[in-house]
Amino acid sequence: MKAAIIGAKILTGPEVSKLSLEELIYRAASAALKETGLAIGDVDQVAIASSDGLDGRAISSMVTAPSVGAYRKSIINSSSSGEHALALAALQIMAGRSRICLVANWAKPSEGPMREVDRLNMDPFFYRPLPLSRTELIGLQTEAMIAAAGADSVAELGTEPQTKGATDAAVVLILASDAVARRRKSPFTTIEGFGWACDSYWRGGDELATMPSLAKAASRAYRMAKIDDPASALDFVEAIDFTPLHLLMICRALGLCTDGNMKEFAGQLADKKTKIRINPSGGLAARDYDFASGLAAVATSHYRLVEGEKKARGLAHAASANAAQANSVFILEAA
Numbered sequence: 479m480k481a482a483i484i485g486a487k488i489l490t491g492p493e494v495s496k497l498s499l500e501e502l503i504y505r506a507a508s509a510a511l512k513e514t515g516l517a518i519g520d521v522d523q524v525a526i527a528s529s530d531g532l533d534g535r536a537i538s539s540m541v542t543a544p545s546v547g548a549y550r551k552s553i554i555n556s557s558s559s560g561e562h563a564l565a566l567a568a569l570q571i572m573a574g575r576s577r578i579c580l581v582a583n584w585a586k587p588s589e590g591p592m593r594e595v596d597r598l599n600m601d602p603f604f605y606r607p608l609p610l611s612r613t614e615l616i617g618l619q620t621e622a623m624i625a626a627a628g629a630d631s632v633a634e635l636g637t638e639p640q641t642k643g644a645t646d647a648a649v650v651l652i653l654a655s656d657a658v659a660r661r662r663k664s665p666f667t668t669i670e671g672f673g674w675a676c677d678s679y680w681r682g683g684d685e686l687a688t689m690p691s692l693a694k695a696a697s698r699a700y701r702m703a704k705i706d707d708p709a710s711a712l713d714f715v716e717a718i719d720f721t722p723l724h725l726l727m728i729c730r731a732l733g734l735c736t737d738g739n740m741k742e743f744a745g746q747l748a749d750k751k752t753k754i755r756i757n758p759s760g761g762l763a764a765r766d767y768d769f770a771s772g773l774a775a776v777a778t779s780h781y782r783l784v785e786g787e788k789k790a791r792g793l794a795h796a797a798s799a800n801a802a803q804a805n806s807v808f809i810l811e812a813a
Contacts, residue, residue, distance in 0.1 A: 481568035482659035482813065484578075484666045485514030485652035486777040490767065494646045495588045499533065503545035503584055506648035514652050515664070516578070518547035521652075523576035525567035526553065527560040527583040531598045532769050534590050546582045546650075559583075559798035560649060560773030561674065561806040567653050568669050577658055584648035585768035592644070592768070599800045601679040615801040616720050619686045623723050626687035627740060634744035635722035647767040649774050659813065665784040667810045670791070671705070673698025674806040681803070692731035692795070692805035699793075699807040700733075708733050708793070712809075714755040716779045717795040718771055718802070722747065725756065728795060732807070758782065772796025776808055783812040 487510035494502055511518060524546050528539040535541045539555040554570070556562040560583025570576040593611040600606040624632050659666040675691035675698075696708075705711040715732065719725040726744050729735050734754060735743035746752045759778050767774045779794040789812055796806040 479572050479574060480656040481571040481653050481669045482656045482666045483651055483669065483776075483780045483810070484654050484659050484662060484664065485510050485516070486780045487513060487650045488647065488767075488774055488777050489649075490645050490647035494648075495586075497646075499535075499584065499586050499589070500542065500545045502586070502646065502648045503542055503582060506584070506650045507546045507580060507582055510580070510650035510652055515662075516652065521547060521578050521580045522551065523567065523570055523579040524548040524551050524553045525556070525563040525570070525579060525581045527556050527558070527563040527769070527773070529557045529769065531595055532585070542584075546580055552576070559796070559804060559806075560770055561776065561796035561798065561808075562804075564651065564653075564773060564776060564808070565672055565674055565806065567651075568672060571653055571655050574655075576653075577655060579653040581651040581653060581773070582648065583770045583773040585644070585770040586646050587644040587768045588646050596800060599803070605679065610800075612800055619801045620721060620723060622683040622687040623727050625683065627723060627726060627744070630741045631726065631744040632723060634741065634748050635726055637721050637723045644766065644768045647770045647774065649767070649770045649777050651773065651777060651780070656813070666813050667780050667783045668813055669808055670811050671699040671701070671703030671809040672807060673702065674804070676799070676804040679803075681801075686801060687727060689727065689731045689802060689805060691803070692728065692797075692807070693733075695805045695807045696732045699809050703809040705809065709753060711791060712754050712793050713790040714758050714779075714782065715793045715795065716759060716775045716782075717757055717761070718775055718797040719757070719761055720802075724802075725761070729756065731805075732793070732795070769798075772798055772806065776810070779808070779810050783810055
């Protein structure tokens with residue numbers, strides 16, 4: 479049995495910051511259900527990514543769960559990231575423990591000092607006392623990537639970071655078994671394969687540059703989706719990038735380029751002439767939707783497949799924690 483995505487909603491924009499967290503989540507979940515033609519009573523499982531540290535609320539899942547209609551339903555909370563909640567939901571569907579599952583993730587960076595929140599992701603004994611936030615860690619990662627990619631490759635792309643700031647947002651996906659999705663006779667995508675992995679706290683230059691957790695996550699997703707050559711099997715990739723250089727190293731970890739052709743691939747990326755379309759939506763930096771960026775990358779890929787990319791296959795990359803410490807890969811296919 480496969481898990482299918484039958485609906486998705488990304489709720490963001492300037493007006494979202496005026497909403498309370500609970501109202502933001504409720505509106506996103508309600509909109510996703512309405513667009514999918516379902517009622518909350520049709521949902522038998524809820525998976526959320528509710529983090530006390532990021533939400534600024536003690537036992538955050540108790541505050542946020544009612545907004546997604548979790549009352550008297552089975553609920554799973556993954557405080558690490560929305561993509562991990564999605565993986566858990568997909569496993570519930572595949573195991574036959576759920577018919578229709580609502581997955582929700584959100585971010586309200588306007589509410590709190592994110593630099594201080596970032597420190598909570600650090601090793602509590604040695605790194606947390608240091609004045610490190612995502613900005614400094616991305617800087618260290620960029621330096622490591624420059625050394626790993628080589629001067630010629632970096633010259634093709636540049637290392638200027640994305641300038642878009644974080645915005646408040648909520649992302650909701652509606653999952654079902656592929657059998658349930660087929661009976662609905664509406665467009666949907668199937669999750670053909672997925673994998674996730676996490677690097678250690680103690681990342682040196684090589685680990686920061688090459689993101690071995692992403693390579694592991696991709697390998698597991700490819701194996702599940704029966705993909706031997708991703709460069710031939712995939713039509714597009716939606717990745718969480720911080721700089722153009724990050725996107726190059728992400729493609730390397732995904733097996734789309736190698737050390738031997740990195741300069742050539744960097745030139746293709748710069749000219750937007752890669753064989754596979756890379757970030758056709760324009761790209762998502764992890765700061766765009768903050769804690770909800772990973773699930774947003776999956777939702778964006780789903781939109782692309784159901785709104786015109788028929789009989790296509792895409793890869794959604796999600797990253798979380800400081801400097802992409804954790805990585806997940808989802809292979810989606812238009813049904």
